[in-house]
Amino acid sequence: MKKRVVITGLGVVSAVGNSLPEFWDSLVRGREGTKEITVFDPSAYRTKIAAEVSHLDLEAHFSKKEVRRLSRCDRFGLIAFREAWKSAHLDQDSCDKERAGVILGAGSGGILSVEKYFRDLYREGKKSSPSLLISYSLATTTDHIAVETGLKGPRSTTATVCSSSSASMGVAYEMIQMDLADVMVTGGSDSLCEVSYSGFSSLKLVDPESCKPFDKRRKGLVIGEGAGILILEELEHALKREAPIRAEFLGYGICADAYHLTAPEPNGEGVERVIRIALAHAGISPDDVDTINAHGTATPFNDIAETRGIKRVFGERAKDIPISGIKSMIGHCLGSAGGIEAAATIMTLETGIIPPTIHYEVPDPLCDLNYTPNQSIRREVRIALSNSLAFGGNNACLVFGKYNPNSECRMRNAE
Amino acid sequence: MSHHVVITGLGVVSPIGVGQEAFWENCLRGTPGIKPVQRFDVSSYRSRRGAELPEIDFKAFIKPANLRRMDRIGKILVSAVRLALDDSGLILEEEDSSRIGISIGTGLGSSDTVDQFFRSLLKEGPTGAAPLLFQTAVPNAITSHCAIEYGIKGVNITFSHKESSTEMAMAFAYHFLTEGRADIILAGGGDELSEPLYHVYSMLGALSPGKGTGAEGMRPFSKDRNGIVLGEGGGILVLERLEHAKKRGAKIYAEMAGVGLSSSTDGLLRYDLRGDSIAKAMTLAIKELGMVDFISAAANSTPDLDRAEAFAIKKVFKERAKEISVSSLKSMFGEFDGSGGIRACGAALSLYYGMIPPTIGTSHLDPECDLNVVLSQSRKTEIRSALLNSCSNGGSNLSLWFKAYDPGDSPSPQ
Numbered sequence: 093m094k095k096r097v098v099i100t101g102l103g104v105v106s107a108v109g110n111s112l113p114e115f116w117d118s119l120v121r122g123r124e125g126t127k128e129i130t131v132f133d134p135s136a137y138r139t140k141i142a143a144e145v146s147h148l149d150l151e152a153h154f155s156k157k158e159v160r161r162l163s164r165c166d167r168f169g170l171i172a173f174r175e176a177w178k179s180a181h182l183d184q185d186s187c188d189k190e191r192a193g194v195i196l197g198a199g200s201g202g203i204l205s206v207e208k209y210f211r212d213l214y215r216e217g218k219k220s221s222p223s224l225l226i227s228y229s230l231a232t233t234t235d236h237i238a239v240e241t242g243l244k245g246p247r248s249t250t251a252t253v254c255s256s257s258s259a260s261m262g263v264a265y266e267m268i269q270m271d272l273a274d275v276m277v278t279g280g281s282d283s284l285c286e287v288s289y290s291g292f293s294s295l296k297l298v299d300p301e302s303c304k305p306f307d308k309r310r311k312g313l314v315i316g317e318g319a320g321i322l323i324l325e326e327l328e329h330a331l332k333r334e335a336p337i338r339a340e341f342l343g344y345g346i347c348a349d350a351y352h353l354t355a356p357e358p359n360g361e362g363v364e365r366v367i368r369i370a371l372a373h374a375g376i377s378p379d380d381v382d383t384i385n386a387h388g389t390a391t392p393f394n395d396i397a398e399t400r401g402i403k404r405v406f407g408e409r410a411k412d413i414p415i416s417g418i419k420s421m422i423g424h425c426l427g428s429a430g431g432i433e434a435a436a437t438i439m440t441l442e443t444g445i446i447p448p449t450i451h452y453e454v455p456d457p458l459c460d461l462n463y464t465p466n467q468s469i470r471r472e473v474r475i476a477l478s479n480s481l482a483f484g485g486n487n488a489c490l491v492f493g494k495y496n497p498n499s500e501c502r503m504r505n506a507e
Numbered sequence: 508m509s510h511h512v513v514i515t516g517l518g519v520v521s522p523i524g525v526g527q528e529a530f531w532e533n534c535l536r537g538t539p540g541i542k543p544v545q546r547f548d549v550s551s552y553r554s555r556r557g558a559e560l561p562e563i564d565f566k567a568f569i570k571p572a573n574l575r576r577m578d579r580i581g582k583i584l585v586s587a588v589r590l591a592l593d594d595s596g597l598i599l600e601e602e603d604s605s606r607i608g609i610s611i612g613t614g615l616g617s618s619d620t621v622d623q624f625f626r627s628l629l630k631e632g633p634t635g636a637a638p639l640l641f642q643t644a645v646p647n648a649i650t651s652h653c654a655i656e657y658g659i660k661g662v663n664i665t666f667s668h669k670e671s672s673t674e675m676a677m678a679f680a681y682h683f684l685t686e687g688r689a690d691i692i693l694a695g696g697g698d699e700l701s702e703p704l705y706h707v708y709s710m711l712g713a714l715s716p717g718k719g720t721g722a723e724g725m726r727p728f729s730k731d732r733n734g735i736v737l738g739e740g741g742g743i744l745v746l747e748r749l750e751h752a753k754k755r756g757a758k759i760y761a762e763m764a765g766v767g768l769s770s771s772t773d774g775l776l777r778y779d780l781r782g783d784s785i786a787k788a789m790t791l792a793i794k795e796l797g798m799v800d801f802i803s804a805a806a807n808s809t810p811d812l813d814r815a816e817a818f819a820i821k822k823v824f825k826e827r828a829k830e831i832s833v834s835s836l837k838s839m840f841g842e843f844d845g846s847g848g849i850r851a852c853g854a855a856l857s858l859y860y861g862m863i864p865p866t867i868g869t870s871h872l873d874p875e876c877d878l879n880v881v882l883s884q885s886r887k888t889e890i891r892s893a894l895l896n897s898c899s900n901g902g903s904n905l906s907l908w909f910k911a912y913d914p915g916d917s918p919s920p921q
Contacts, residue, residue, distance in 0.1 A: 136632045190787070193770065198667065207625065210703070214629055222710040226776065229614065229844075230646070230667040235901035239772045244784060246768035247903040248675040251616070251646035251667035259664055266682055272768050272791065287625055290633045291641030347605065348663035350654040353576065353642045365605065365660070373688075483642070484651030486663055 097268050098495055100335040101180025101323030102435045103172035105281075106422050107143035107316055111175055115422075115432075116439045119447040120468050124421040126302060126314050131164070131204070131284045137293060139300040142284055143316030143423025161223055162236070163202030164317075168428070169233040169281030170240065172319035177241065180323040182275070185333045193245025193273045195264040196234045196321075197257030197280030199427020202227025204285045233281050245273040251427075254387070254482035255346075256280055257320065258430030258490055262344040264324050274329040279431025281319035288426060289315055295354060297391050303424070305388035305395055305417030305449050306463045308456040312391045316423020320431025322438075339438040342475070342491040343374025349485025356397040362487050363401020367477065370489035371405075376475055378406050381413060383446050383471065385437040385478040386463075388417030389424055394481060399459045414464045414471060416440075417449035430480045434490060437478045441494045444470055512684045512764075513912060515757040516595025516745030517852040518587040520697070522558040522738055522840045526590055530849070531856045533839070534864035535885045540840040541736050541868075543719055547702040552709045555719035557700050558738030558841035573656050577643065578620040580699040580741075584611065584649045585656055587741035587848070588693055592657065595745040596757060597691070599657060608662035608689045609650050610680040612672030612696035614844020616646040619701035653693065661689050670805070672696055673742070673847035674897035674905040678766040680746050681907075690751045695848030697741025700841075708737060711776070713900075715808060725842065727806035727835035728813050728876035729869040735807050738841020742848025744855065761858040764892070765908035767791030776900050782815035786822045788906040789894055796824065798910070801863055801893040803854045804835040806876075807842040808868075812898055817876040832888060834881040838867045847897050851907065854895050858911045862887055 102112050107125025109115035118125070125143040134140035145168065150159055153171050162170065177183055209224040226232055234249045246267045250260040257280025264278035292298050292313055299311035330337055347369055349362035356362065371378060387398055403410045418436055425432050440446055445468050452465035478490045517527040522540030524530035533540075540558035549555045560583070565574060568586035577585065588609075592599070599607070624640045642648065647665040654663055662683060666675045673696035680694035698704075708714055715734035717723025726732045744763075752759055769787035771779035779785050785805075793799060802820060806813040821828045836853050837846060857863050863886045872880060895907040 136634075138633070190769070193768070203621075210622070210625060211629060214626060219710075222712075225707045225710055228704075228707045229669050229901075231669045231899065231901055231903070232775070234668065235775055235903075238770060238902070239775055242772045244770050244772060247668070247770040248666055248671065249668040251613075251665045252650075252663075253645045253647055263664075263679060266679065267768070270682055270766075286628060287621060287641075287644075290628055290636040291624070291638075291644070293633060294636040294638040294641055296638075346662050346664060348609070348650070348654040348660050350604070350658050350660045352655070353648065353651055362660075482647065483645055484647055485654070486647050486651065486665075 095268055096327035097265050097324050097341045098327050098330050099322050099338045099341060099438055100325045100330050101176035102338060102438060103175030103321040104432055104435050105145055105168040105172045106318035106432055107145055108422055110148050112435065119418060119421060119436055120445055122448050122450045122466060124450060132286050139293060139298050141314060143314055144284060145318055163205040163227040164283035165202045165281050166233045166236050168283060168319035170236060172321040173237045173277060176321040176323050180335055187275055189242050190244045191273045192243045192275040193267055194234050194238045194243055194247050194277040195260045196278065197250045197260035197427050197430055198230040199253055199256060199282035200285050200288050201230040202232055203287060204283055207286055237277060252482050252486045254426060254429055255480035255486050255488040256427045256430060258480040258488035259346055261434065261490060262346055265341055268324060268326050274326045276324045277321060278324055279321040280428040282317055282425055282427035284315060284317045299390060302451050303390045303420045304451040305390040305420050306456060306459040307452050308454040310390040313389050314423040316425040318425050318432055319428050320435045322431060322434060337495045339441045340493045340495045342376060342493045343370055345369030345373060345489045347487055351485050353484050355393055356481060356485060358393065358397055360397045360400030360404055362485050363398050363481060364404035366487035366489045367405045370491050374491040376491055380475045381477055382473040383440060383476045384413055384415045385433050386415050386417050387479040387481040388419050396458050398481060399461055402461065410461055414446045414462050414469060416447050416464050418447050420450045434478050437476045437492050441473055441476055441492055444472055446471055509685050510687050511749035511762060512681050512746055513749050513752050513762050514744050514760040514855045515747045515752050516591040517855060518591025518594060518743040519849055519852050520583050520587045521740040521849050522560055525563060527594060527852060534853060535862055537865045537867045538839060539867055541725060549705060553716040553718060554709060554714035554723055556723050556736050559700055560739055577652055578617050580617055581643060581649050581652050583699060584697050584741040585652050587743040588653045591693060591743040591745050604658045604660040606661055606690040607659045608692040609653050609659050610664050610676040610692050610694045611650050612666040612676035612845060613646060613649060614667060614669050614672045614698050615704055617644045618704045620644040622703040668903055669844050669899035669901060671897045671899040671903040671905050673845050674907060677851060677907060678905060681763050681766055684746055684748055691745060691747045693743050694746050695743040695851060696845045697848050698739060698843045698845035700737050700739035705737060724868050725808045725838045726868045727804065727808050727838055727866050728872050728880050730871045730873045732808040732813060734809060735842040738843045740840060740849055742852045744851055759912045760855040762910040762912045764910045765792040765794055767906040769904050771902035773902060778812040778898055778900050779815050779902055779904055780811060782819035784904045785816055785819035785896060785898055788904040789823050792894065792906040792908040798892045799831055799894055800890040801857055802831055802833045803850055803893060803895045804833050805896040805898040806835040807837050814875050816896060817878055820878055829879055831879055832863050832881050832886055833878045834863050835866045836864055851895055854893050854909050858890050858893055858909055861889055
């Protein structure tokens with residue numbers, strides 16, 4: 093018999109807010125976080141903007157000594173984790189730490205620190221502190237969170253770039269199903285770095301002005317950063333300690349386009365498949381889906397493929413499902429996108445507010461669904477999807493539902 | 508309904524052999540893969556040795572059109588996948604591609620490509636950044652290459668968590684298959700020995716020092732062990748639901764029968780210092796303690812890990828520990844984050860042939876590591892089941908449990 097898994101804690105750091113309430117408030121108001129980059133010198137780049145995290149009061153969170161040994165990615169991850177852990181009341185309640193684990197998604201991890209080391213080495217032949225190299229591994233932020241809190245359950249890190257922290261949630265969910273944990277810290281953290289920024293620029297996938305998902309004028313991504321951390325918990329365990337239950341994790345899908353290293357399969361076939369797998373895993377009919385938090389990167393190709401995929405699943409009904417492209421506000425947070433966007437999706441279930449796709453002015457005939465343009469809307473929402481469609485056709489779809497104590501477990505094995 | 512999972516194909520690209528037959532022959536001979544590093548200049552380091560792959564003609568495994576888009580680690584892993592698929596006898600055209608998945612672990616992925624990309628960025632500025640380099644540099648490029656090369660459309664995931672990367676990939680694949688959500692998952696992974704990676708490990712003090720003398724080496728469980736020697740390579744298992752394997756008359760190497768995960772929190776770069784978490788991982792993986800005859804050890808010639816693992820084995824198995832053969836194959840092909848794929852292939856072969864390769868390089872056991880370590884010569888012995896341990900510095904510990912496959916006693920799924 094499948095265990096039911098709920099979300100009991102949320103924490104976010106993003107360009108539009110350094111805590112969950114700030115973040116959500118910005119989304120509801122349609123406020124974006126795009127700004128000129130300060131994390132590195134953007135003057136040589138064609139585009140100089142990113143959804144950069146700002147006004148983060150590091151001293152409020154870390155001692156000077158701690159700050160020195162934490163990468164930017166570590167800092168975001170730890171701040172969001174502490175918020176999530178506290179919001180789940182796990183700072184007060186006891187839980188068996190041998191059955192509490194961490195599975196995070198990573199993008200480039202602490203590569204900013206590694207860039208500094210190698211920049212000094214290659215440019216000046218100078219050997220900077222080897223402690224910068226601790227961030228060479230993508231495991232580091234995961235390990236920091238686990239070691240700080242003494243979490244001794246399953247631990248690992250997923251690395252599928254744009255869908256990393258969605259995949260990490262699927263894996264965390266499985267750890268609970270395998271009876272290896274009752275509580276799993278999951279989601280992801282990622283920071284700006286020159287390698288990612290220049291990489292996406294070199295592929296001509298960035299918009300110099302703003303992120304305009306589904307808009308005809310769209311030119312691509314605005315790179316973002318931050319952390320979105322969720323606490324997944326086995327339902328009985330959560331009920332026993334009277335934990336705050338934010339939503340239910342109903343199921344997920346992961347699959348591959350097997351098409352191209354960077355471009356999505358254009359007809360939405362991969363998108364369709366991943367949504368169908370997720371719905372089947374969750375035991376949910378397409379008719380029950382109330383809203384979709386889209387991947388919506390505003391690249392010319394993703395938005396078309398995603399639209400087509402959604403139509404293939406939902407048919408005529410697709411036009412009635414409000415879709416949110418929140419990358420228009422928070423940017424594409426790469427390794428942390430799945431986690432941050434899941435947090436937004438859960439807030440939608442809690443509040444009945446669907447955040448907008450801002451910068452939406454010129455409709456694209458090839459993207460003709462309801463993208464909740466420019467203003468958030470109120471809607472009764474019981475089932476919500478979150479899509480993350482990564483580079484190389486690594487697709488993930490998460491299914492969240494309003495927690496209903498009376499409904500039985502709907503899981504069934506796909507055979 | 509819990510499906511049984513078996514291993515029906517092995518793909519190995521290793522410093523001691525490309526292809527599972529060559530690899531296994533060298534394993535049994537105890538062939539040393541550790542030599543002076545050739546591919547780049549290590550003269551400024553305290554360590555000079557590594558277990559590098561031989562020169563490989565990747566055209567033998569990968570179509571030229573796809574080869575052009577891959578970096579070296581991509582070629583290594585896609586070749587391992589090709590070898591595994593060939594070894595399994597699977598005819599992909601006859602399979603539902605959405606029921607075939609890929610689950611890969613790599614600690615540092617395209618470390619060389621990222622370094623090249625970064626150097627070009629420093630030298631030429633953003634206009635010099637090469638898009639083709641970047642799209643290959645992301646960690647999941649490898650699974651994407653495999654998915655595209657072989658039309659694999661099912662579950663597709665990449666793990667990157669230091670030394671436990673590939674074992675996590677295999678554990679996830681195993682669970683997914685027990686639930687019947689795929690028919691086949693190609694699982695495993697690897698890492699390459701690149702120049703920047705060697706630099707990083709050296710700066711972090713992980714490498715056995717010795718400037719290339721005999722003092723520098725892999726000596727798991729040995730009294731005078733003093734650090735790792737880096738290796739490289741890729742190993743892929745074809746994990747398959749038993750019913751599906753039987754239906755196509757597949758050769759079955761062994762059964763994958765359990766996984767255990769636990770972690771320790773002794774410090775950011777510390778292994779499980781006491782070994783309690785390693786013990787826990789083993790206990791969680793095994794369903795029948797008395798059946799374990801071989802442990803493929805995580806021991807990697809570091810003071811902390813080898814001792815902790817020895818403690819853990821004794822804690823779990825008590826008096827029986829002396830009867831269980833223990834060996835660390837890392838002694839032959841070095842330590843690297845993605846070594847678990849190759850080690851798992853080794854474990855499957857051990858179960859299939861009833862042979863255990865030696866822990867070469869070790870002559871005097873540390874008294875604290877007083878296990879039944881297979882030294883100098885391979886050991887022939889019946890193996891009813893085997894454990895593969897994996898421990899990351901930072902504390903993520905996994906144990907995979909494999910059973911000898913006996914067609915006589917395979918029950919239907921319950």
